[in-house]
Amino acid sequence: MATDLQLPVFTNNSENELAGRWGMVIDQDICTGCQACVAACAMENNIPFVGEADAGYGRTMHWIRIERFWQGTFPEVKMTPYQPVLCQQCHKAPCEPVCPVFASVHSVSEDINLQVYNRCVGTRYCANNCPYQVRVFNWRDYTDARQRPELVTLQNQLNPDVTVRRRGVMEKCTFCIQRIRHVEDTAQSEGRDVRDGEVVPACAQACPADAIVFGRVDDPTSKVSKAAITSRGSHMLEELGTLPRVTYLAGGSAQ
Amino acid sequence: MIKKFFDALNQPLGRIGVLITLLVVFSAAVWGIAQTQKPPEQPIQFPHNLHVGVGIQCLYCHSGALRGASPGLPTETKCWGCHQQMAITNTSPLLKPLVQAVENNQPINWIPVAQVPDFVRFVHRPHIAAGLNCEVCHGNVSQMTVYQNPQVLNMGWCLACHRAKTEDNIQNNPGRDPAITAALATKRTKLTDCSLCHY
Numbered sequence: 001m002a003t004d005l006q007l008p009v010f011t012n013n014s015e016n017e018l019a020g021r022w023g024m025v026i027d028q029d030i031c032t033g034c035q036a037c038v039a040a041c042a043m044e045n046n047i048p049f050v051g052e053a054d055a056g057y058g059r060t061m062h063w064i065r066i067e068r069f070w071q072g073t074f075p076e077v078k079m080t081p082y083q084p085v086l087c088q089q090c091h092k093a094p095c096e097p098v099c100p101v102f103a104s105v106h107s108v109s110e111d112i113n114l115q116v117y118n119r120c121v122g123t124r125y126c127a128n129n130c131p132y133q134v135r136v137f138n139w140r141d142y143t144d145a146r147q148r149p150e151l152v153t154l155q156n157q158l159n160p161d162v163t164v165r166r167r168g169v170m171e172k173c174t175f176c177i178q179r180i181r182h183v184e185d186t187a188q189s190e191g192r193d194v195r196d197g198e199v200v201p202a203c204a205q206a207c208p209a210d211a212i213v214f215g216r217v218d219d220p221t222s223k224v225s226k227a228a229i230t231s232r233g234s235h236m237l238e239e240l241g242t243l244p245r246v247t248y249l250a251g252g253s254a255q
Numbered sequence: 256m257i258k259k260f261f262d263a264l265n266q267p268l269g270r271i272g273v274l275i276t277l278l279v280v281f282s283a284a285v286w287g288i289a290q291t292q293k294p295p296e297q298p299i300q301f302p303h304n305l306h307v308g309v310g311i312q313c314l315y316c317h318s319g320a321l322r323g324a325s326p327g328l329p330t331e332t333k334c335w336g337c338h339q340q341m342a343i344t345n346t347s348p349l350l351k352p353l354v355q356a357v358e359n360n361q362p363i364n365w366i367p368v369a370q371v372p373d374f375v376r377f378v379h380r381p382h383i384a385a386g387l388n389c390e391v392c393h394g395n396v397s398q399m400t401v402y403q404n405p406q407v408l409n410m411g412w413c414l415a416c417h418r419a420k421t422e423d424n425i426q427n428n429p430g431r432d433p434a435i436t437a438a439l440a441t442k443r444t445k446l447t448d449c450s451l452c453h454y
Contacts, residue, residue: 108444116453163373178454
């Protein structure tokens with residue numbers, strides 16, 4: 001007799017492509033590459049400083065990074081617009097089906113990709129299968145004061161709403177789910193719906209140029225939906241069919 | 256050498272030795288597990304039964320539960336605000352740590368007992384708003400002195416309640432209203448989602 005284990009089922013429901021709830025628009029034309037989002041994200045989400053030695057191995061941990069490329073051949077080079085790259089919260093995420101322990105799961109209610117830290121056993125399949133290279137791995141207990149006494153004062157700035165990750169777990173951008181939950185809870189206690197623009201992730205809050213807009217993409221009147229449907233919009237590595245939830249705007253008057 | 260060892264084990268005395276070793280290991284394991292099940296030593300043997308017995312509401316001291324994630328603990332001045340007005344407690348030797356805490360303006364280091372791991376985010380407010388009483392999860396505190404968890408606070412226990420409260424059955428949907436059925440299904444999706452507590 002078959003037992004229903006209530007495991008997540010991976011289905012190819014492409015008719016729900018646009019049914020995503022949360023989405024982000026990043027305007028590359030007004031992004032100045034100042035890295036304020038990187039710093040804000042690290043502070044909000046308890047992302048540790050890995051130290052010089054581990055950074056040398058390429059183990060730096062950031063949930064958002066600013067990518068920049070050169071166009072043309074030297075000396076006639078021109079810089080492409082700065083591109084902040086974070087987890088694209090794909091509707092069909094390549095990281096999800098490869099996880100052997102269902103630590104990388106799709107949230108049915110919020111339609112974002114989750115990383116369940118206590119399930120994760122650190123196989124790193126998800127990071128290897130992520131086309132955006134946005135997943136980072138805890139190679140050590142970076143926040144353990146016994147192992148890193150030089151960082152003990154930084155313990156006081158840890159965000160109590162976010163898990164401090166242990167060694168051996170994968171982590172990534174969560175679209176600041178703790179802020180989404182807090183706003184939903186506040187809205188529920190006040191007996192109303194979540195207003196457009198009420199949920200502000202740390203990166204969008206810190207952005208001095210307001211290049212990052214966050215909101216509900218299933219609501220056509222929201223600020224993020226209106227920004228996403230302009231002709232400048234594109235998705236990163238769209239040809240892979242991952243249906244990312246982050247829209248990049250580029251090719252405006254700046255170019 | 257190894258042969259000698261196994262020969263010694265075959266002797267009656269050797270077998271008794273093996274038996275004693277196994278017994279020692281077993282009792283050590285039992286003792287160790289029993290140690291983990293003991294409630295921790297608190298700075299004051301706080302009698303919840305007396306406080307609940309005189310009719311103090313849970314939310315009078317743990318007022319954060321109504322508004323946010325953590326119910327919080329009362330400040331030592333809040334404790335002393337009541338206790339200094341009563342002749343018995345004003346001079347009680349049992350409350351020496353409290354008097355010291357008030358005089359030195361130092362918090363009392365209570366050991367948390369009803370705890371969830373760091374990778375779980377538990378918010379009290381929606382549970383109170385959903386009409387749950389404190390004793391549903393924390394047991395009958397009026398029978399306890401120092402607080403003890405009435406059950407293991409694990410995920411299966413959380414999910415069992417979340418599933419039971421959103422099941423489309425006669426209690427949750429007496430009139431078989433299709434609108435309530437749909438609402439329950441949405442609620443169930445949300446209440447069993449990993450991202451509800453793990454982030």
